[in-house]
Amino acid sequence: MNVNVLLEPGQKGTCEKTVIIIDVLRATSSIVTALANGASSVEAVGSVTRAREMKKDDPDLVITGERGSIRPEGFDLGNSPLEFTSEKVKGKRVVITTTNGTRAIEKFAVADSILLAALLNIDAVTRQIVDSEAEVTVVCAGTNGVPSIEDVFCAGALANGLIDKGYVTDDSARIALATYYRHKEDTGSLLKKESGHGRYLDSIGLGDDTSYCAKMNLHDLVPISLGQRIFVR
């Protein structure tokens, strides 16, 4: 089986039937957390306007997300995974719109199957891929079309688990693997010092988010995107 990696969503490359989207800071970390805390589903939408329209039609929706890392006016929550508590999301339909992560999910919506990964759930995602023996393309969401080292690291962690099971990798997966090996002993430093977006989040007072998103395998679940909605299977 093959595992190919796109170091950012615009990179050329083969797109396999199963696509893994990674946006460690913070979209996929937030979605994993929302589902872990009991949200019934999460819907990723491309625009702030769309999220507001949906809320107008259904006031029970929890609309969440960011633009420039900040919560848009009238939104129930921002894009901080720490806001997605059981109290706020349990049993609710959550809508999320973010700059990079949700756009990557929309871009690859043609895939047969889309799974979402973050450091918080990378072992669960790896196990599910191995069990299904799927050919996979891993898409690092990056930041405005530029690779983010924390997403590439997460792709490397996944590639590492798959190579152990006999998967064959392309050059980009091997670059991701090198990034994983260099930083696997200290994901806190990776997100707070190496990552440009992590340093930015720290600088605007969101350091608790980077600390949380650096945790490996806090949640044993795999979000899967079906149609417009993301569930835990």
Next chain:
Amino acid sequence: MNVNVLLEPGQKGTCEKTVIIIDVLRATSSIVTALANGASSVEAVGSVTRAREMKKDDPDLVITGERGSIRPEGFDLGNSPLEFTSEKVKGKRVVITTTNGTRAIEKFAVADSILLAALLNIDAVTRQIVDSEAEVTVVCAGTNGVPSIEDVFCAGALANGLIDKGYVTDDSARIALATYYRHKEDTGSLLKKESGHGRYLDSIGLGDDTSYCAKMNLHDLVPISLGQRIFVR
């Protein structure tokens, strides 16, 4: 000072005034070798047709290059650095057209200064940048729009030398740096086993090229592109 890296030429990013183009397999390795062996200049052109027209106008030109790694009909040399011997190129004007490397050079022709790097001359390039205190963008030529691990490794070797002198790096440079650290002890394996393009060259009988291109710092020179031509300053 900043050092930014584009892991492939299509990646978004700031373009500084000084651009370093890297195509280890094989364009920049061949250009470095041609100049080391006494070529008076090397001209990178985008098409096979253009090279043939130039040869018609000036039969003393040595026209060289590849399409699909193979020498086009009527060309004097292919794109194997081992063909660029003193006997063939000393005192001559060389024209080269390759699939990825020369196209990357053409794409970034707007930069104030373009330097060419390969593993063969990476220390000389690093020294020249440090001496000039230039802000730099490093462009990995890649293969058909996809990152090549050997180019990213070479960018990492350069970033490593610049960080030592106080340069500040972006996420992509740090990804390149991780690739450099993982493979710096064995560039032969990097080019022959890790690199997809290296494995392909080996498979079509060009293994001597990959062995040669894996040599670090065989040549102490920096090719600089001025107008259409590449010289040693």
